[in-house]
Structure formats: C-alpha cells, structure tokens
Amino acid sequence: MPLESLDSNVFEKKYGGGCACLFGLPFFLAGLGVIVATILIAVGELDGDLPLFFGLPFGGVFVAVGAGILFYRSGLRIDKGQGEVASWWGLLVPLRTKRYALGDIELVTITHEVRRSKNSSYSVYPVKLTLKKGGELKVTEERKGSNSRREAEAIAKFLEVDIVDRSGAGEVRRKHVELDMSVKDRFRKGLLRNDIPEVPFGMRSKVEFDEYSLSVKIPPLGFRPWLLVPTLGVAVFLAFPFFGMLLPFLNDQESVDGFSFLFVGFIALFMAAPLSFVLRMWIGALKVSESFQVDRHRLVHERGWLLKKRVEIEAEEIEELSSGLVRGNSRRPFNLQGHPIQLRSDRMDLKIGAHLGKEESEYIVALMKAVLVS
Numbered sequence: 001m002p003l004e005s006l007d008s009n010v011f012e013k014k015y016g017g018g019c020a021c022l023f024g025l026p027f028f029l030a031g032l033g034v035i036v037a038t039i040l041i042a043v044g045e046l047d048g049d050l051p052l053f054f055g056l057p058f059g060g061v062f063v064a065v066g067a068g069i070l071f072y073r074s075g076l077r078i079d080k081g082q083g084e085v086a087s088w089w090g091l092l093v094p095l096r097t098k099r100y101a102l103g104d105i106e107l108v109t110i111t112h113e114v115r116r117s118k119n120s121s122y123s124v125y126p127v128k129l130t131l132k133k134g135g136e137l138k139v140t141e142e143r144k145g146s147n148s149r150r151e152a153e154a155i156a157k158f159l160e161v162d163i164v165d166r167s168g169a170g171e172v173r174r175k176h177v178e179l180d181m182s183v184k185d186r187f188r189k190g191l192l193r194n195d196i197p198e199v200p201f202g203m204r205s206k207v208e209f210d211e212y213s214l215s216v217k218i219p220p221l222g223f224r225p226w227l228l229v230p231t232l233g234v235a236v237f238l239a240f241p242f243f244g245m246l247l248p249f250l251n252d253q254e255s256v257d258g259f260s261f262l263f264v265g266f267i268a269l270f271m272a273a274p275l276s277f278v279l280r281m282w283i284g285a286l287k288v289s290e291s292f293q294v295d296r297h298r299l300v301h302e303r304g305w306l307l308k309k310r311v312e313i314e315a316e317e318i319e320e321l322s323s324g325l326v327r328g329n330s331r332r333p334f335n336l337q338g339h340p341i342q343l344r345s346d347r348m349d350l351k352i353g354a355h356l357g358k359e360e361s362e363y364i365v366a367l368m369k370a371v372l373v374s
Contacts, residue, residue: 009080010079011078012076015073016072017073024068024069026066027065029065031058031059031060031063031066033282035055035056038050038051046084067091072090073089074088075088075089083102095147100131104133105129105161106132108129108130108159109163110149110167111167112168115243120127124142127140127152144350146267149165153293157180160176163176164174165320168351172324174320174322178191179319180346182314183320186374187369194373196367200358203362203363205217209371211374213293213371214293214370217289218289218352220286220288224286228335231278231281242271257272279364290353298312298313313348317345318344320344321365322341322365323340338355339360339362341364
C-alpha cells in the first residue's frame with residue numbers, strides 16, 4: 001500500500017509490504033519447510049527420500065519468490081528542498097536509486113491500460129512523470145480512474161507542471177493553475193472561450209436549447225451491417241454444441257432423468273455467455289438511448305432501455321467537458337468508433353453518446369458550455 005510523506009516540501013510514495021506479505025508468506029514458509037526437511041533427511045534426523053540435489057533447489061525457488069514478495073520495496077520521492085526526484089527499489093531498504101533534477105520533469109500524464117491474464121482482464125490508470133529528455137517515472141496506478149486523476153492533479157500542483165490525460169476519449173491537457181477549477185470558473189477568469197458552431201448537417205440528436213437550459217435526446221445507434229459479423233461468428237461457434245451434442249442427446253432420450261437435466265443444463269450454461277453477448281450488442285444498438293438536461297446549476301443524464309441509469313452532477317463540480325475520439329471500446333462491442341461527450345469531475349467520469357459523430361458531438365459540447373456559464 002502506498003504511503004505519503006507529511007512534509008509539505010516532500011511528495012513521497014512507498015510501495016510494498018502490507019497485504020502483499022500475506023500472498024508471499026505461504027511461498028516463503030513452504031520453501032523454507034522443504035529446505036529444512038531436505039537437510040534433516042540428509043543428516044538422518046528425519047525419515048524420507050528427498051535428495052539434496054532436488055530438495056534444495058526446489059525449496060530455494062519458493063523461498064526466493066516468497067522473499068521477493070515479502071521484502072520488495074520501491075518508491076518515488078520528490079523533494080523541493082533538495083530540488084530532485086529520486087526513484088528507488090530494494091529489499092526493505094533502498095538498494096538502487098536514480099536521481100533526476102526537479103527541472104527535468106515536463107508533464108504529469110494519466111493513461112488507461114487493460115491488463116489481461118489467462119482467465120480475466122482489468123483496467124488500470126497509471127500516473128507517470130514525463131521527463132524532458134525522454135523517459136517516464138511511474139508514480140502510481142489505480143483501478144479507478146478518478147483516484148488516479150486526483151493523484152495526478154496533486155502531483156502536478158506540487159511540481160507546478162501541466163497535466164495530460166490520455167485515459168479517456170482523446171487527450172486533454174490542463175495547466176496546473178487551472179486544476180480544481182470548474183468549467184464555470186475558467187470561463188469567468190477568461191481562461192476558456194466557447195464558440196458555438198453551426199448546426200451540423202444530418203444531426204440525429206433532438207436538441208432543445210435556450211440561453212439558460214439545454215435538453216438533448218440521443219437515439220440508439222441503429223442497425224449497422226457490421227453487427228452481423230459477430231452475430232454470425234457466435235452462430236457458427238454455437239452450431240457444434242447445439243447440433244452435435246444437444247440435439248442428438250435429446251433425440252436418443254426415451255425418458256427424462258436427473259442426468260438429462262444435468263447435461264442439458266450444462267450445455268445451456270455453455271451457450272448462455274455468447275448468446276448474452278449478442279443479445280446485449282443488439283439491444284444496445286437498437287434500443288438503448290440517452291438523454292440529458294443541463295442548466296447553470298446541474299446536469300442530469302439518463303441511459304438505458306427498460307431500466308434507465310440516472311446520474312446527476314452539480315455544475316460547479318464539472319472540471320472538464322470536451323469531445324473525444326474512441327476506437328474499439330471493448331466494453332461496448334457495438335461501438336467501433338465514435339466521438340463521445342466526455343465530462344469529468346473529482347468524483348466521476350461520464351461519457352455521453354459513444355456513437356456520436358465529430359461535428360454533432362462538438363456542437364452539443366458547445367451548447368452545454370454555453371448553458372453552464374450562463
């Protein structure tokens with residue numbers, strides 16, 4: 001678990017120990033037990049058949065892995081008094097340290113990465129320091145984007161450098177003096193301007209706009225020919241268990257027993273995941289719509305079909321409002337490319353209209369800003 005310094009001139013992160021020790025301790029103890037048992041057998045104090053050439057290396061591997069998890073530590077220390085940034089790692093104490101001048105730090109960046117293993121995947125949001133001469137220093141990475149964003153903003157203000165956020169749709173760059181300012185605050189201070197473009201041709205969203213309020217209804221994506229590609233792929237995938245296993249089994253059954261229910265249930269469970277994927281894709285494309293209302297006090301957003309999710313955020317909380325580009329959003333298989341409206345505050349991220357076109361998205365963003373700062 002990371003630990004922070006209490007010195008106002010020092011920003012420090014330390015990693016290692018904590019819950020990780022609970023994971024490394026079994027490896028360490030198991031390996032140590034194998035080594036001790038091997039030695040006792042070799043000197044005749046314990047009965048068994050465990051040769052030294054096997055037991056010692058085998059136990060040593062487990063001890064090394066466990067010790068690495070138990071005792072590994074790393075950290076980053078930014079010291080304004082010394083004018084340096086130090087990145088280090090070691091076993092309980094620093095063994096190797098790299099030092100950089102404070103002036104070498106150009107930016108604080110946030111990115112989004114998907115970590116995949118054999119059976120699962122998850123998202124992380126790394127925060128890094130970008131060096132003027134090239135290279136990066138990792139500060140932290142969180143599973144939740146808002147946590148990483150708060151961390152990055154704190155470091156950017158501490159170092160007095162700009163922050164570049166590449167974790168969402170497109171890239172957003174903000175000056176350190178503007179951090180924690182809402183869209184309304186930046187507009188009041190003359191740091192933000194808002195030019196409303198012409199109404200885009202072929203706009204699908206329904207917009208009701210006056211000087212003090214905005215109401216937008218975004219229709220579903222609608223049918224697209226490429227939706228047939230994953231549908232056909234799932235159909236081919238499920239053809240074997242259905243025609244090759246389920247139907248022959250049902251045709252051969254003269255009576256229903258417990259095994260029949262078990263077998264049919266197993267096949268149905270196997271087919272449920274890909275079928276739900278296709279069903280979710282088509283419902284999302286044909287039925288899921290969005291709507292939101294904005295005034296100078298708050299934004300209220302709803303998304304869904306039968307059961308709609310509602311989100312409300314106060315206008316003074318909104319720190320970023322922009323149009324971005326998303327390609328290949330794995331969490332929404334029906335959205336191959338779009339320019340969603342991206343809204344951020346300290347407590348949430350909100351993306352609206354994942355399939356909007358560029359001109360339509362930019363037009364709606366301009367209207368939203370006009371209402372917020374009215």
